[in-house]
Amino acid sequence: MTGEPLAPKPVSAVTRHVMQANKSKNTKPELKVRAALREAGLSGYRLHWKKAPGKPDICFPGRRVAIFVNGCFWHRCPHCGLSMPKSNVEFWEAKFARNRARDARDNALLVSGGWTVITIWECRLKKGRFDATMRELVREIRRAEELRAQGLRSGRLVEIGSAPAWRVRRERHRRRGRRG
Template sequence: MDKLDPERRSQNMARVHGKNTEPEMRVRRIAHRIGLRFRLHRADLPGRPDLVFPRYRLAVFVHGCFWHRHTDCSRASMPATRREFWKAKFEANVARDRTQQAALLALGWTVLVLWECELKDESSIEKRLRAAIDRLCPSN
C-alpha cells in the first residue's frame, strides 16, 4: 500500500526530471575535471544522450535504475499499486532505450550507459570514461 495519497504521489512524480539530475551532474563534473569536453542532450541524436563527446563519437546515457530497469538492482523495484500500468511503462522505457541505442550504433556512435547505482565511486566513473575514450582513440 502506498504511504502517500494519490495527489501527493502525483506531485512527487511530477518533480522527477530527466535532465540535470544529480547522477548526471556528477558524471559531467568528472568528465570536465579529466579534460573531456562534451555537449549536452543533443536533440539531433536518437535518444538525446545526456552527454555527447563529438570528437570521439561517444554518446553517454546516465540511467536511473528505477526508470530504466537496471537488471538485478534493488533500486529497480516494482511499485505495489497499479502494477500493470508500471509494467507496461517500464517495458516501453526499456524498448525505447534499445531502439535509441541501436539507432546511435547504426549512425556510427559508441554508446556508454552509466547506471545511477554505479555512480557513488567517482574513481570508477573516471575509469569507465577513460576506458571508453581509450578504446575509441588509443593515441589519446
C-alpha cells in the same frame, strides 16, 4: 468478459505531481559524471544533444560518443534487482517496458550510425564505485577516439561497471548448480 486488457487505474493528482517533480535533465548523477569528465580533461561535450537519437545525457559529436546516465528505478537496472511498485502494477509494468524499449531503440539507432553508446547506471556512481567507474568511462571515451582515428567507424554498445560476459555466464552456471 471480452478479453480486452484493462486500462490502468488513473493516477491521483498527488501522485502525478510527485512524478512530475522528478528531473530528467541535470540530475545529481549526471552532474557528477560531467564534473569527472572535466577533471579528466574531456570537455567539449554537448548536453542532451537533439541531433543524436534519444538525446543522450552527454554527447561528444566529434568522437561520436553518446553517454546515457540511467537512473536505476526508471530504467530497471540489471544490477540492483529492484522490486516492482506494489500499487497500480499494470501501469508500472507498461511504463518500465516502454522505457526499456525506448532505450533499446535509441541505442540501436546510435550504434547503427557508428556511435559508441555508453550506459552508466546510477548505482555505479555511489561512493565505493565512483572512481573505478570514472576511470573506465574515460578509458572507453579515449578508446572510441582512437578507433575513429584508425578509421574504424562501426558503432558499439558499452555498459560501464558491468561484469564481462564470461563472468556473467560463469555466475549464471554457478547459481544453477554447475561448475564455472
